[in-house]
Amino acid sequence: MRDLAEPELLLEAWDQASVAPVAGRGAVLVQLAGLCPDLDSALDLEVGECAALAALAHARAFGREVAGVITCSSCAELLSAQVSLPTAHELVAAAATRPQQAVVAGFTVRAPTMRDLLAAAESPDRACAVLLSRCVRRSDGSPVDPAELTAQEQSLLDEAAEAITDDTLPMLGMRCPACDYQVRAALDIAAVLWDRIDITAPALMEEVAVLAQAFGWSEADLLAMPAARRAAYLAKVDT
Incomplete structure (x- = not known):
């Protein structure tokens, strides 16, 4: 593993990630940290796998403690939260139990890759449809046309895909002081890592x-x- 806080590598990471699509920055940083042999391999990582490697890169370069901001889903209050990133041992243990796919209402849903996120980001007005067409198959293995899905089917598939991804990510959680609601949200570790680089470089x-x-x-x-x-x-x- 390479230390992204090392001056020359820090500037190289800033150079490359600053011009990369937002959805691809995590893959760029993971590859530069020496955790993937090349960018193609990093883009083929599942979102959760890339997040786990980004956590390792962040811990090596900037430590395990990170701060985040959550919006309370009950009253829209902005809340500051602190979280410790998982250790390498915890990440390995989580990977062993990570769900690779889910079967819902006759459809098979797989976890999206970084490449899937890039494809979705290229068509922001159709992002959900792009992810469904790439990550969902019918029981016979045939692709899904999102336009043919009912609203209930699409909702179930969205929930399944979100659950597969969120299970792999650290969670920010706290009770909202404004309304006493218990707030939880997944932490985008790749975005946190980029933020640190974008400040430090x-x-x-x-x-x-x-x-x-x-x-x-x-x-x-x-x-x-x-x-x-x-x-x-x-x-x-x-x-």
């Missing part, structure tokens, strides 16, 4: 810019410099 670039201007050092020299030493030089610039 520009801050590093700002350090490099200040020090390069002050001392004439190259970016490569500054990225190779230990963080504590960069901070010491920054303090000298500030004074």
Whole structure:
């Protein structure tokens, strides 16, 4: 596994993920962290598998503690929550019991992959239909035409797909202080990992810019410099 907080890799991750489709950022980061051999393999991961690997990458680079914001489904209050990402042992144990598919009302529903999410994101007005056509099969193995599904069938299939995915993700949970409702929501670990990179990389670039201007050092020299030493030089610039 590679540490995404290492300066050169951090900037590479920021470069690549910032121009990637939002739905594909998790796959990009997992591959750059050395947890998949290539991007194609990362895109073929189930959403839950990619989330598990993103959790490992986050824990290595930024630690296991993450913060999130939940919207109360009862009163729409915005709530701040803290969660510890699973350990590697917990992720392996969860993977062993992860449901690969569900059979609902004569249909077989499989967990969506990152590639499925990308396909859905390309047609946002038809995202649900795209996922249904890619991830659902009839009992005889034939594909499903979402337009032929009844509203009840579509609702059941949506619930089954959501359950398969949510079972693999850490959950944020707390009681809403405004209405006392118990709120729970799945944590998008890939998005959390990207948020940390999107904050940390520009801050590093700002350090490099200040020090390069002050001392004439190259970016490569500054990225190779230990963080504590960069901070010491920054303090000298500030004074």
